[in-house]
Amino acid sequence: MKPIMSSARVLIPSLLVASLALSACNDTAKVQEAELGTTADTSEVVAEDNSQTTTNMTDDDSATPEQAMIDTLDSYRWSLASAVDSNNQPITALTTIKEQVMLNFDSQSQNNISYNVGCNTISAVYKLQEQMLNVKDGMSTKMSCGKLDAVENQLNELMQGDSTVSLTTSETPSLTQVTSNSVTLVWSGRMTAQAKYNSKSDTVFWAVDAQSKPCSDNNAQLCLQVRPVTYDEQGIKTTEGEVVEFAGVIDGYEHDDTHNEVLRLKRFKTEVDSVLVDNIDSQYAYVLDTIIERTAVK
Structure with a gap:
């Protein structure tokens, strides 16, 4: 990817630094997640029972x-x-x-x-x-x-x-x-x-091109053009990988065809019948955490 243009007015914020310290690459999935990089998120996530009343939404009777x-x-x-x-x-x-x-x-x-x-x-x-x-x-x-x-x-x-x-x-x-x-x-x-899948998440940084392209295995479907990105502990971008096609869905994200963007995502291991992605055999669901960079395409 070309260097971020000055018109983007981008600054890696201090609120990202803690999550960036854990960046690493692991696991694989059908859309080549092995090439997309993850960072460990050690938080334990517990699904809540949403059938309870307003002031008692947990099964723990001792909760305040x-x-x-x-x-x-x-x-x-x-x-x-x-x-x-x-x-x-x-x-x-x-x-x-x-x-x-x-x-x-x-x-x-x-x-x-x-x-x-x-x-x-x-x-x-x-x-x-x-x-x-x-x-x-x-x-x-x-x-x-x-x-x-x-x-x-x-x-x-x-x-x-x-x-x-x-x-x-x-x-x-x-x-x-x-x-x-x-x-x-x-x-x-x-x-x-987190509540739906009752599981830990990985943190993934993806650079998403403004222009989608027909998927290599299905010309009738458009694929996001995604590059894995990693940062060091100071929030400085250290690597940006090769383009990988992504045909799935990122929950909470609407693709913008006028901007190149860098996304911070949470990635969850799902069952085979996950409904969050187009590929019914995908092993992962992706949820937008935040957009950390945006560069207008001229």
């Missing part, structure tokens, strides 16, 4: 209400359903792009919370006490997001500080968040891969 809520927040990937201001008027900057406004919790990583509007990922530390959520110490990747810059800043301002949260459970769980300035954000939950 806060821990029960944290377990539930961890088990779902949250997308924005609605956003209204203190006068109950829609916040159109957010609602017009609500499908791409995402929120994630990860108590395995020192109570980490992350959120984005489809460009940079902002990560912070959170604390939950009863129903009071406190978010602080946010860090962000540094890609230029064009028109999304303003709404990204708006979301960050809403997320930082104190807010009250409540959960309702159904087939699709709902998280209601009321910020300190009386803005109400409602988030819709989708079970995470």
